[in-house]
Every structure is written in C-alpha cells, then in structure tokens.
Amino acid sequence: MERRLLYPGCLVLACLQDYELSARRVLGKIGVELEDMHEFACCASSIAPSFTDEWINLAAYNLALAEARGRDIVTLCGSCTKTLRDAARILDGDARQLGRVNQKLAEIGLSYSGRTKVTHIIEVMDERLDEVAAGSNIEVNIRVALQHPCNVSRPGELMQFDDPWRPQKMRQVVQAAGISVVDFDQEDECCGSALLMSEEEPALNLAKRKLSSAIRAGAEGMVVSCGNCAMLLKNFQHKISKSAPGLSLPVIFLPQIVGLAMGIPAVELGMKA
Amino acid sequence: MDKGKCTGCGECRQYCIVARAGCASITAVLSDGSGTGAWNCTNCWKCVEACPEDVDIFTFMMKKRRELEPPAHYRQSFDNIRHTGYSMPIEDLNTIREMWGLGEIRKIDPAKVRKLLPGTGRPGHKR
Numbered sequence: 403m404e405r406r407l408l409y410p411g412c413l414v415l416a417c418l419q420d421y422e423l424s425a426r427r428v429l430g431k432i433g434v435e436l437e438d439m440h441e442f443a444c445c446a447s448s449i450a451p452s453f454t455d456e457w458i459n460l461a462a463y464n465l466a467l468a469e470a471r472g473r474d475i476v477t478l479c480g481s482c483t484k485t486l487r488d489a490a491r492i493l494d495g496d497a498r499q500l501g502r503v504n505q506k507l508a509e510i511g512l513s514y515s516g517r518t519k520v521t522h523i524i525e526v527m528d529e530r531l532d533e534v535a536a537g538s539n540i541e542v543n544i545r546v547a548l549q550h551p552c553n554v555s556r557p558g559e560l561m562q563f564d565d566p567w568r569p570q571k572m573r574q575v576v577q578a579a580g581i582s583v584v585d586f587d588q589e590d591e592c593c594g595s596a597l598l599m600s601e602e603e604p605a606l607n608l609a610k611r612k613l614s615s616a617i618r619a620g621a622e623g624m625v626v627s628c629g630n631c632a633m634l635l636k637n638f639q640h641k642i643s644k645s646a647p648g649l650s651l652p653v654i655f656l657p658q659i660v661g662l663a664m665g666i667p668a669v670e671l672g673m674k675a
Numbered sequence: 676m677d678k679g680k681c682t683g684c685g686e687c688r689q690y691c692i693v694a695r696a697g698c699a700s701i702t703a704v705l706s707d708g709s710g711t712g713a714w715n716c717t718n719c720w721k722c723v724e725a726c727p728e729d730v731d732i733f734t735f736m737m738k739k740r741r742e743l744e745p746p747a748h749y750r751q752s753f754d755n756i757r758h759t760g761y762s763m764p765i766e767d768l769n770t771i772r773e774m775w776g777l778g779e780i781r782k783i784d785p786a787k788v789r790k791l792l793p794g795t796g797r798p799g800h801k802r
Contacts, residue, residue: 412765413762413763415780416763416765419772422777423776423777426777438778440780440781441781441782443760443761443787444756444760446756447762448716448718448737449749449752449756450753452737452740452753453740453745454792454794456792459791459792460756460788460791463791484720510787510790510791552717552719552720553719553720556721556724557720558724567724592717593717594692594696594717595717596716597693597717598748599746599749599752600714600715600749601696601698601715604696604697605696607696608692608696
C-alpha cells in the first residue's frame with residue numbers, strides 16, 4: 403500500500419466531508435492510503451495572490467509540511483492542485499525566491515527543497531486505472547454527465563495532464579468503473595463557481611445552463627471532482643431551482659460513483675443508503 | 676503593471692466564460708482596456724490556453740486586483756486566511772468530522788500564519 407498525504411483544502415474541510423470520506427475509502431481500495439495532513443493551511447488559491455505576493459509562503463508551507471513527512475500530496479480540488487503546483491514550479495526555477503521563502507519557513511521550523519509532488523484525485527485514479535476497472539464489479543444503473551475541474555488540465559503548460567480543451571481522463575476513470583457517461587454541449591465549460599465570490603446571479607445562471615444541458619442530454623446525475631464545482635452545482639442548486647422549477651440533478655463526487663461500482667456501501671461513501 | 680506582450684488581439688475574450696455571462700472580465704481589460712473586471716474570474720484559464728503571446732494573465736490580473744476595491748467575499752476570505760490559515764470558517768471542524776466518522780485534524784497555529792503572511796495587515800493593500 404502506497405501512502406500519501408490528503409490535502410483536503412478549505413472547502414472540503416469546511417463543508418464537503420462526503421468528498422473526503424469517499425476519497426479515502428476508494429483510494430484505499432486501489433492501493434493508496436491517505437494519511438492526515440495535520441496543520442495544513444489554505445493553498446492560497448486565487449484569494450491570497452489577489453492581495454499579496456506573500457501568497458507563495460502559504461503554498462510553500464504546505465509543500466514543506468509534506469516534504470518533512472516524506473510524503474507526496476493528493477488534492478481534491480482543481481484550484482488547490484494548480485496553486486500548489488504553480489508555487490512548486492516558481493520555487494524550482496527561482497533560487498532567490500526559494501531562499502526568501504525558506505527564510506520564512508525557517509521561522510516556523512520548516513524548509514523546502516522541491517521534493518513534494520502534488521497530484522489530484524483524477525490523476526491518482528488514472529495512474530491506477532487497471533485497479534479501478536478490476537475493483538468495479540457492481541453495475542450502477544445511472545447515466546452521468548461529467549463536470550471536469552478546469553485546473554486539473556489548465557493551464558496545460560503547467561499541469562501537463564489531460565487535454566486542456568477537451569479533458570478525457572475523468573471519463574476514462576468513470577467508464578473504467580463501468581458507468582455510462584452522456585455527452586452534453588456544456589461539458590467543456592467551466593462551472594463558474596468562483597464567480598460566486600463577486601457576482602452571484604451570473605454564476606447561478608452559468609450553473610443553470612450547465613445543469614439544463616446535462617438534463618436535456620439524458621443525464622441522471624452529474625459527477626464532480628472539485629470542491630468549487632460542488633459548491634455551485636450541488637450546494638447552491640436550491641437557489642438555482644428557485645428561478646428554474648424542476649431543474650434538479652443529483653451531484654455525485656467521483657470517488658462516490660466509483661465506490662458504488664466497487665460495492666462499497668453508500669453510507670461509507672457519505673451517501674444516504 | 677502593463678500587459679507585457681499582450682497585443683489586444685481579443686482571442687482570450689472568445690473563450691472567457693465571464694464575458695459570456697455578461698460580466699466585466701479580465702479579458703475585456705486585456706482586449707480593449709475597458710471595465711474593471713479583474714475581480715470577476717472563474718479561474719478556468721482558457722484565456723491562458725488561447726493566448727498567442729503567452730501573456731502571464733494570472734500575474735496581470737492579480738496586480739490589477741490590488742488597484743481595485745475587493746468584493747466583500749474576497750475580503751472576508753482573505754481575512755479568514757490571515758486570522759486562521761483557512762479561507763472558510765471551521766470552528767466546529769472536529770465535531771463535524773466525528774459525526775462523519777473522520778479522524779481529528781490538528782489545525783495550523785495562527786501564529787505560524789502571521790509569520791508566513793507578515794505584511795498583510797490591511798486587506799486589499801500591499802504594505
């Protein structure tokens with residue numbers, strides 16, 4: 403069993419416990435045990451860089467924390483993945499910046515030398531596609547639409563994973579678990595979740611367009627693998643339904659749907675039995 | 676900060692979901708210098724993917740944001756980060772985790788966060 407640290411990120415830690423629960427359970431099934439990453443902090447996301455150049459200290463802190471444990475990091479959100487990888491690349495290419503960051507880290511007893519690898523859950527499952535397929539023996543009768551997390555494949559030059567315009571990796575994982583995927587015309591669009599931070603109504607309209615398109619295509623559920631996508635499409639769906647009665651689509655986390663195909667009881671995946 | 680290699684070709688705007696949602700966007704700022712859309716972004720980075728000049732849109736946008744008043748949610752989230760290390764409120768973290776059958780997580784000491792972000796006493800303004 404390989405051991406990695408689970409970096410839940412703020413959103414999952416605060417309100418998406420079902421995502422964390424199912425991720426731990428399902429990655430355990432395919433040979434990756436997720437250990438607790440005590441004392442992790444916000445990755446910085448797009449929030450801290452909006453206010454200060456010191457954001458990189460926060461991202462580097464998380465990388466250093468993992469390095470001290472001698473473990474790589476598994477992320478659950480696109481934005482955490484991109485931010486941590488962005489910081490790692492900046493520090494890898496800029497010795498002066500790395501020196502400045504290490505001065506800060508030294509104040510709290512840490513240092514970073516560039517050894518931490520950050521992988522999103524889709525990447526981990528893609529690495530172990532054969533185990534996903536071999537472990538999925540239960541037929542799950544649901545046709546799902548996919549919400550690809552933008553930042554797992556974009557910017558392509560940084561992420562180096564999947565097709566940045568038409569991501570395919572999550573589809574391959576879901577299909578390896580034997581689940582039917584429907585195409586829909588909004589599949590490759592961003593969910594729009596981060597727009598909630600500044601313009602709520604337009605963000606809800608983007609989600610409405612996305613959900614309607616999936617329902618029209620015959621989807622019975624939408625699979626997400628990012629806390630931000632879940633926040634808008636799942637946690638805000640009641641707001642969307644207010645202006646669009648009847649618009650309702652179950653939103654399911656990637657490890658939940660794969661977990662069901664593996665025969666893991668729904669309750670152990672944070673789902674109602 | 677200037678736009679670096681940006682020629683204002685507008686290619687980024689073709690793919691900007693924020694522009695298509697009818698909001699002021701960073702791609703409008705880049706394309707024709709109009710508007711104050713720096714804070715309206717979904718971070719999908721299709722603009723970066725599409726840009727023929729490889730403009731560092733992320734850095735441009737972050738610098739642009741610091742010239743403008745931040746939206747309340749961004750200000751609150753950054754305040755949360757500065758005070759607790761997390762963008763979301765997580766006071767009852769371990770009680771909720773126990774209900775879900777998840778193990779206890781030790782939070783970062785806020786004193787460490789202050790060491791990591793020492794120059795951020797006034798949100799919205801770089802000291």
